[in-house]
Amino acid sequence: MRHVTQPPALDEAGLERALERLRRTVRQRGLKGSSVRDAIARAALLRRGHFSVDDLLKELRESGVVDAHPATVYRVLPLLVEAGLLQMTLVSKGDGARYERAFEREHHDHLICTRCGKVVEFEFEAIEVLQRDVAERFGFRLTGHVHELLGICKDCSAAGVER
Amino acid sequence: MRHVTQPPALDEAGLERALERLRRTVRQRGLKGSSVRDAIARAALLRRGHFSVDDLLKELRESGVVDAHPATVYRVLPLLVEAGLLQMTLVSKGDGARYERAFEREHHDHLICTRCGKVVEFEFEAIEVLQRDVAERFGFRLTGHVHELLGICKDCSAAGVER
DNA sequence: CTTCCTGCAAAGGCTTTGCAAAGCT
């Protein structure tokens, strides 16, 4: 089991590899290139950590690169996921989709403090192995998983008298 | 690892125990009793399998027991979760909350076919142990988890040529 | 020139909230 730390931001070369991968997906699906889509991809890929659609919209607006419309971002994000650039995350929070970079980033799951919102990322191969065992046992080809551990962190336990 | 099968519906005695537990929670929180709430709890507890808020509303309406208003159901369900009668489930589906009975039902996680929607419930103590290890390692007191395995079931693999 | 992409506005679906009347204790 390992604590997974925030990876460094994707460098220029990594960004280029990511966009190349996006171009491949776009080609495969018979779509067309677009500078707005690329700009959204860039902004999303440069993000460190988790972000909501709104975070991304704000950033795009404030950075002045493009003032992408929400509808456009909502249309682009699923494609970035399909291309393997992003993945949805923190699903258990509910309110609103959150994403994080998946490209050139190691797989990990999340441990979340439901009191203060702190998120610890960890990687535990032993669990992954058992997940594959489950899928195999029931004749499924495993394509993904949602695995979020919910609890109360040490700080909140110390602080909170309630409960 | 075990395949967890649909449990039998809660019998009358079980229902009574569940409602007693609800009354306790209600008392502890300084709330008041309510027949509408009890009727909602009854309907939810008698459900076999997963259900959406809308499923429950329809059932309440059609059964003629009470024609509970959606807002009321939305207010009552979190209380039933807090009381340990229900739990949220199939979070990864996104669109709309789903629940299932948790009271007098063994813990289990879900393996979901993203093509046909089939859901297999399984219990795997080894995974639970590892989850506890993760929480301990990071100083969290574990209170719950979301664990859903996503894949393609055997039938869909056989049927589908695409991807 | 055909097809896709974008912005815009509107609609959609689920859920929450403010309020007044009704229900508990």
Next chain:
DNA sequence: AGCTTTGCAAAGCCTTTGCAGGAAG
């Protein structure tokens, strides 16, 4: 009596969709 619960309607949020003009291949 004093507080909670309920139904109702309205609003809130996030997200999707239809359309027309612009961009890409």
